[in-house]
Amino acid sequence: MKEKKIFLAIILLFGMTACSQMIKPTEKEIYEQYGTIHELNQAILTARSNAADLYAPKGFTNAQNALNEAIVLAQAEEKEKALAVSAEGLNTIRQAEENTLRAKKIMWEVSDLRQRAIKAGASSVSKESFDDAETKFQKTNALIETGNAEKAKENTPDLLRAYSDLEKIALEKGVIELAQLAFEQAKELEAEKYAPQYFDKAKKELNLALEILETDRTRTEKANEHARLASKWAKNAGQISELSKSFTLRNFSYEDTVVWYWQQLELINEPFQDTIDFEQPNHIVIQSLQTKISTLKEDLRKISMESQLLARKQQDFIAQLQENHKKELSELNSTLTARQQDQDAKDRAERENRQKFIYTQSLFRPDEAQVFRTGDNILISANGFYFASGEDEIQASNFALLNKLLGSINQFPNAKVVISGHTDATGTAELNMALSERRAKNVADFIVNVGKISPENVTFKGYGDTKPIAGNKTKEGRDQNRRIEVMIVNE
Numbered sequence: 311m312k313e314k315k316i317f318l319a320i321i322l323l324f325g326m327t328a329c330s331q332m333i334k335p336t337e338k339e340i341y342e343q344y345g346t347i348h349e350l351n352q353a354i355l356t357a358r359s360n361a362a363d364l365y366a367p368k369g370f371t372n373a374q375n376a377l378n379e380a381i382v383l384a385q386a387e388e389k390e391k392a393l394a395v396s397a398e399g400l401n402t403i404r405q406a407e408e409n410t411l412r413a414k415k416i417m418w419e420v421s422d423l424r425q426r427a428i429k430a431g432a433s434s435v436s437k438e439s440f441d442d443a444e445t446k447f448q449k450t451n452a453l454i455e456t457g458n459a460e461k462a463k464e465n466t467p468d469l470l471r472a473y474s475d476l477e478k479i480a481l482e483k484g485v486i487e488l489a490q491l492a493f494e495q496a497k498e499l500e501a502e503k504y505a506p507q508y509f510d511k512a513k514k515e516l517n518l519a520l521e522i523l524e525t526d527r528t529r530t531e532k533a534n535e536h537a538r539l540a541s542k543w544a545k546n547a548g549q550i551s552e553l554s555k556s557f558t559l560r561n562f563s564y565e566d567t568v569v570w571y572w573q574q575l576e577l578i579n580e581p582f583q584d585t586i587d588f589e590q591p592n593h594i595v596i597q598s599l600q601t602k603i604s605t606l607k608e609d610l611r612k613i614s615m616e617s618q619l620l621a622r623k624q625q626d627f628i629a630q631l632q633e634n635h636k637k638e639l640s641e642l643n644s645t646l647t648a649r650q651q652d653q654d655a656k657d658r659a660e661r662e663n664r665q666k667f668i669y670t671q672s673l674f675r676p677d678e679a680q681v682f683r684t685g686d687n688i689l690i691s692a693n694g695f696y697f698a699s700g701e702d703e704i705q706a707s708n709f710a711l712l713n714k715l716l717g718s719i720n721q722f723p724n725a726k727v728v729i730s731g732h733t734d735a736t737g738t739a740e741l742n743m744a745l746s747e748r749r750a751k752n753v754a755d756f757i758v759n760v761g762k763i764s765p766e767n768v769t770f771k772g773y774g775d776t777k778p779i780a781g782n783k784t785k786e787g788r789d790q791n792r793r794i795e796v797m798i799v800n801e
Contacts, residue, residue: 334385338566344389346396347380353403355577362406365413365451369406373399406455413454420447420466423473430480431541432473434491439479443472486523489516489537492544501547504554512543575599582606659686663800670718678711686800690718691779693793695749700737702748704756712753715796716761726799727763729754729770732777734788739774747772753794 341348354373357363363370376399383392414421424447427433433440447469453462480488493516501509519536522529557567572588575595579586582602586595663686670688671681678694694711697703704712719727731750733742750770758765780787 337381338569340381340384344380344384344392344396346393346400347377347384350377350380350396350399350403352573352577353400353407355573356580357403357407357410359577360407360410361414362403362410364448365417366406366409366455367448367452368455369402369409373403373406376402409455412459413451416454416459416462417447417451417466417469420450420469420473423470423477427473427477427480430477431488431491432476432480434495435480435488436476439472440476443469443476446472485534485541486516486519486537489519489540489544492541492548496544496548496551499548499551500555501544501551503551505547505550508543508547508550512540512547515540515543666721669721673714673717674711678714688718688722688798688800690715690796690798691793692796693790695753695792695794697749697792700741700745702745702752704752712756712760716757716763719757719761719763719796719798722798722800724801725767726801727754727757727768728797728799729757729768730795730797731770731772732791732793732795733775734791735775735778735782736788739776743772743774743776745772746774749794753796 335343341351350373354370354377357366357370357373376395380392380396380399383389383395424443427440427443446465450462450465450469453459453465489512493512496505496509496512501512515536519533519540522533522536557570560566562570572586575586579599579602586598588595590598663683667681667683667688670690674681674690674692675694679690679692682689682691692711692715695708696705698705719725729750731746731748731753733746735742737745747770750772754768754770757763758768775782775791778787778791779793780790782788782791
């Protein structure tokens with residue numbers, strides 16, 4: 311008897327243990343008990359509404375897996391592990407949100423065309439081609455998510471072409487055919503069962519469209535109006551069906567459904583950074599949200615107007631900057647051109663002067679004259695001149711040398727010519743000074759009269775023995791000091 315009682319006690323103990331293991335907390339209870347898991351769930355819902363599942367598929371999937379794992383751990387009462395996994399999931403979904411923003415920036419043009427293709431009904435009209443484009447779109451977003459933005463950009467032209475073609479094909483298929491496709495899809499989703507009112511509306515509008523065309527093929531616009539309404543009601547019915555099925559699969563009670571509805575309202579209200587008072591009647595809650603959204607729309611309208619005004623001012627400012635820059639650039643180019651032209655002229659003059667100097671040097675033998683260059687000026691020291699002792703008359707033997715001097719001077723039109731006379735130290739300084747000046751004058755007169763050089767451009771001066779270029783003790787030195795110097799001054 312005693313053994314029987316013990317056996318019954320053991321059976322009872324196992325039964326109680328089994329019951330305790332079978333009773334697991336619901337997701338709602340877990341969200342209430344674990345703030346981090348609740349936060350992760352809300353973050354995933356927000357990310358989904360921002361299309362993170364499309365633009366950052368890897369991160370979104372990992373975050374969703376983390377949420378599921380955290381729930382399982384919480385149900386198994388492994389609190390620390392559940393919190394650790396959910397915390398990691400939060401980091402993952404936040405990164406996914408950042409990746410989503412980056413992908414949207416890079417893929418904005420593709421995304422715009424994709425939405426247009428979807429709106430035109432491409433997902434139904436060309437399902438296979440649309441699915442192919444979607445696969446490539448998701449793979450491209452995955453590349454951005456993993457840091458391969460440049461590789462992703464290479465896919466952009468193909469995606470733009472694909473979605474553009476899909477939109478075109480869908481539009482060409484016709485409004486009524488799209489309505490029929492939408493209706494068939496709603497039927498496949500069991501909309502007749504889950505959304506009978508919307509399904510009946512779709513059916514009624516589609517039948518009207520078909521009847522109108524059956525009666526009069528020319529009334530396409532009227533038929534299309536009913537077909538568009540049929541598409542709208544059919545798509546709405548399909549969405550209601552999918553949502554209803556989701557509630558059924560998750561065993562939602564009426565309370566769960568209302569709580570889910572509240573959560574959706576909280577998501578809508580989240581940007582306003584305040585809380586919704588669900589103690590108020592539903593129509594008051596909705597009215598409050600409408601007021602907030604209306605205020606936000608008005609604020610956005612004002613911001614948009616201010617942005618447009620600012621954009622216009624910015625455009626005007628940029629245009630003015632560009633005009634100023636263009637003007638400054640033009641002035642700078644003119645200055646640089648003028649400087650270059652000036653430099654080119656100087657270089658050209660330098661080359662010409664160098665060639666003239668070389669030519670002048672080539673005219674004279676060493677015993678006739680030495681030719682020097684000082685800047686742009688040329689000095690000809692003609693020690694080959696012969697004057698009788700104490701005389702200033704030019705001898706016939708000097709004509710050849712004088713002609714060479716004229717040849718040198720004629721290379722420089724309008725140049726100033728300075729003639730200077732020099733003697734050796736024989737005789738008194740006064741006599742030498744007077745003699746050197748007379749000799750310089752006679753050479754100057756020859757240049758003016760014979761060479762036809764303007765007298766305004768010719769001057770002369772005597773220096774006597776004050777500027778010797780050699781010693782006066784030897785005959786050779788005295789011969790060098792007795793000279794005529796011709797300075798050709800180029801201004």
